[in-house]
Amino acid sequence: MVMAAACNIVHEYVLIISCLGFIVTLHHLLSLFAWIFRTCFRSEKNLVRTYGSWALVTGATDGIGKAFACELAQRGLNLILVSRTFQKLEAVAREIKAKHPNARVKVVEMDFACGDLSEGLRRLEEAIEGLDVGVLVNNVGITYPSAMFFDEVEESVWRKIVRVNVEGTTRVTKCVLRGMLERRKGAIVNIGSGASVVVPSHPLYTVYAATKAYVDQFSRSLYVEYGQYGIHVQCQVPLYVATNMVSRVACIERDSLFVPTPEAYARAGVEEIGYKPKCTPHWAHSLQWFFAHLIPDPLLDAWRFSIAVRRRNQNQ
Structure with a gap:
């Protein structure tokens, strides 16, 4: 029994x-x-028909931002390029016009790291006045000059990171959102980072990772708030992309199977616009994300910390 x-x-x-x-x-x-x-x-969305004929891209003179601008122009959108250096903006605008003669391109000089964004925002509001800005790509972002423990980071450095990554993204979004609400359509793409979502920690780049966690939560909350008005807000979460920033921070000199070029990432990123509220567009990054979730957080923390310390020692 x-x-x-x-x-x-x-x-x-x-x-x-x-x-x-x-x-x-x-x-x-x-x-x-x-x-x-x-x-x-x-199948990807027809962005012009779904959202509007203009796209605004911040941090548009290099890396992912420039690649997004080129990819959106290829899909028939007119562009408003925003960055801090007027000469670089003009050069990128000429390059895009040479490849896509029918595209209209406007440039707005705006230094997101400066103490007062009011003048740049005023120029931005003037540039978008009367335009159906249907797609916003908040790409602008900065990080530490090199791996550092938090107590080593000068106040001017971390304040600048917060100003660019948090305040810049927030204020540009609010500026563009008003027109989208009037038209009852739009897509907002905020470029986050695997440093705050895919892996549990990003030691020695703490403030950068924290600001990107803000971008993630900011995006998700806006997605819930404004979905009822036809506005789709999305946080894209790339891992390493072969940009100048990644080259400086991670010592990655060129693209590879799991480190796509900005152009390859932007193609995947544009195809994801208007779908999930959070995504990792490039297939190689999504595979890395999947396997990272199978590893216990303490092991990932230890691995990331050892890599960060090694890079810090190399740069000293």
Whole structure:
């Protein structure tokens, strides 16, 4: 009798564990099929027809921002390019016009790191007046000059990071959002970072990671607030992309299988506009994200910390 009862209990536990295992396996399989569909078969939106004929891109003179601008122009959008250096803005505008003669391109000089953004925002408001800005790409962002413990970071450095990554993104979004609300349509893409979402910590770049966590939460909350008005807000979460910033910070000199070029990332990023509220557009990054979630947080923390310390010692 006791043996039979024990066998029944063991059988019930095995059944429960089997059911849980089936649910977890099914979840991963469904996620895999959804990823394959998004990567290989899903058609992209017609951004002009869905949102409007103009796109605004911040940090548009280099890296991901420039690549996004070129990719959006290729899809028929007119552009408002925003960055701090007028000469670079003019050069990028000429380059885009040479490839896409029908595209209209406006430039706005705006130094996001300066203490007062009022003048730059005034120029931005004048530039977008009367335009159906349907797509906003908040790409502008900066990080530490090199890996540093938090107590080593000068106040001027971390304040500038907060000003650019948090205040700049917030104020430009509010500036552009008004027109989208009037037209009841729009797409806002905020470029986050795997440093704040994919991995549990980003040691020795603490303030940068914290500001990107703000971008993630800011995006998700706006997605819920304004979805009812036809405005889709999305946080894109790239890992390493072969940009000048990544080259300086991570000592990655060129692109590779898991470090795409800005152009490759931007193609994937534009195709994701208007879908999930948070995504990792490039297929190689999404694979890295999947495997990172299988590793316990303490191991990831230790691994990231060891890499950061090694890079810090190399730069000293």
